Amino acid sequence: MRHLMNPLDFTTQELDRLFDLAGDIEHNMAKYAHACDGKILATCFYEPSTRTRLSFESAMTRLGGRVIGFSDAGSSSASKGESVSDTIRVVSCYADICAMRHPKEGAPMVAMEHSRIPVINAGDGGHQHPTQTLTDLLTIRSLKGSLGGFTIGLCGDLKFGRTAHSLIHALMRYEDIRFLFISPEELRVPDYITEILKDKKIPYEEITSLEDAMPRLDLLYMTRVQKERFFNEEDYIRLKDFYILDTSKMELARPDMLVLHPLPRVNEISVEVDSDPRAAYFRQAQYGVYVRMALILTLLELV
Numbered sequence: 001m002r003h004l005m006n007p008l009d010f011t012t013q014e015l016d017r018l019f020d021l022a023g024d025i026e027h028n029m030a031k032y033a034h035a036c037d038g039k040i041l042a043t044c045f046y047e048p049s050t051r052t053r054l055s056f057e058s059a060m061t062r063l064g065g066r067v068i069g070f071s072d073a074g075s076s077s078a079s080k081g082e083s084v085s086d087t088i089r090v091v092s093c094y095a096d097i098c099a100m101r102h103p104k105e106g107a108p109m110v111a112m113e114h115s116r117i118p119v120i121n122a123g124d125g126g127h128q129h130p131t132q133t134l135t136d137l138l139t140i141r142s143l144k145g146s147l148g149g150f151t152i153g154l155c156g157d158l159k160f161g162r163t164a165h166s167l168i169h170a171l172m173r174y175e176d177i178r179f180l181f182i183s184p185e186e187l188r189v190p191d192y193i194t195e196i197l198k199d200k201k202i203p204y205e206e207i208t209s210l211e212d213a214m215p216r217l218d219l220l221y222m223t224r225v226q227k228e229r230f231f232n233e234e235d236y237i238r239l240k241d242f243y244i245l246d247t248s249k250m251e252l253a254r255p256d257m258l259v260l261h262p263l264p265r266v267n268e269i270s271v272e273v274d275s276d277p278r279a280a281y282f283r284q285a286q287y288g289v290y291v292r293m294a295l296i297l298t299l300l301e302l303v
C-alpha cells in the first residue's frame, strides 16, 4: 500500500506517469466518471482549507466516488482529546483512502503508520504540502512544456510556507533549474533546504528586491505571509505587505513569464494583475483537480 507524505515519495518517472494520466483526465473526463464507483474518500482536516479540501472532494466526486470527513478539528473527536493514531484506525474502517491536513508537522506521518488505507498529506504545519506541489508541477509542465531549463523565483514567506518548501524539494530533481529566493531577511528559506541545494550544487540566490528579480524570471511563485505560524502579531503586521505584485512590476517581466500562486491570496498580488495573460494562478487551481483525480486512482491502484 502506498501513501503520499512528501513530494519525493514518487520517482520522476512515476510523476511523469501521474501527469500523463492527469492530462488524459483533463481531455477525456467522461471516461473516468465511474472509475471510483463504490469508493469512499475521507477528508480529515484539522486546519482551514478551501482549495485543497474542495479539490479533493471535487476529484473524488468526478471519479464517481463519495466523500466523508470533517473540516475543522473542533467538530471532530480531536476536541475530546482523541489522538490522530486512534482517529485514523477508525477512519480506516469507514473509507478507502484519506486526505489529512494538520497544523502539526509530521501528524499525517503518524496517521500513515497506523492506517489500513492510503493516507495523503494535505499539508502538515510549516513542513510539506505534496499535493500542492503535484499541482504546481503539472501546471508548469502543461503551460511551459517541460519541467526543467528555467529560472524560478519564489517570493514571500519562504520560512513558513510549506508549498514553497515542497516545491523546492521537488524541482531539485530536474535539469537546469535556477532558484531565486526573494524574501525579507526574517522569512528566508530554512537552512536545512539551502544546505541540500549547496550539496547538490544547484544554483540559488537569496535577494530581497522583487523588482531586481523580475526581468530574470521564467516563473514567479508568489506566496502569502503565513499569519497563523507567527509567534507575534507585530512581526506579521510589519511583514505582511512587504511584496505586492502589481502591473508596474509586471512590466519588468518577460512577455512569456508565468505567475503562479498556491492561493489564498491576501495582498501580495494586486487584483489588477489577474487580467494579465501571464497570471496563471486560477488555471493552476484547475490543474489541482486533475492531478488529485490521477493521484486517487494511482493510490487506489485503479490504473
Ligand code: NCD
Pocket (backbone or CB within 6 Å): 051, 052, 123, 129, 132, 162, 163, 223, 224, 262, 263, 264
Ligand atoms: C496553501 C497551504 O495551505 O499551505 N494553500 C493551499 O493549499 N493551496 C498556501 C497558503 O495557505 O498560503
